[in-house]
Amino acid sequence: MKKKVIVACGGAVATSTIAANKVVELCKENGIDVEICQVRLSEIGSNLPADLIVTTSKCKRDYGVPLLTGMPFISGVGVDKTKANILKVLSR
Template sequence: MKKVIVACGGGIATSTLIADKVRQTLDEAGIDYQLTQTTLSELVYEVSDADLIVTSMKVESDFGVPALSGAGFLTGINEKGIKEQIISALSD
């Protein structure tokens, strides 16, 4: 099972929109996953056993885990590319 963390500034609104798109992407790809939503400030507490971080904005910290911007899920720009990056990052 892959652990995916979705993080945004407040941990509610934009992370929920992004999380829904991530779930849809992973379900369609048949990837078994656990998804957690959090705030960017609390990301450090959630990341220890994560396989992927998807955020609403660029994160400068290196957590030793692949991190992708999911902002395109909010704007509709490059959604296909983001989906491909997510699947690639979680493929064994």
């Protein structure tokens, strides 16, 4: 089944673009069929439902969907753990 991932940052300009690309690569490597929806933080609500939300800005709202930080894709710190968490959510 196709999974939908929302990737969000402040302006959908730079960091969410990088994170979105990394999620696509990761899913391809692991044979997960994924649809990415790259939006601004304020647009998350109107793009639900989704299987996972990845943000590179702080996000306190609970959308009832697993939410992970995509910051490791930018800083390089903790990338493996983030990848594992994404796969865990999407393989359910």
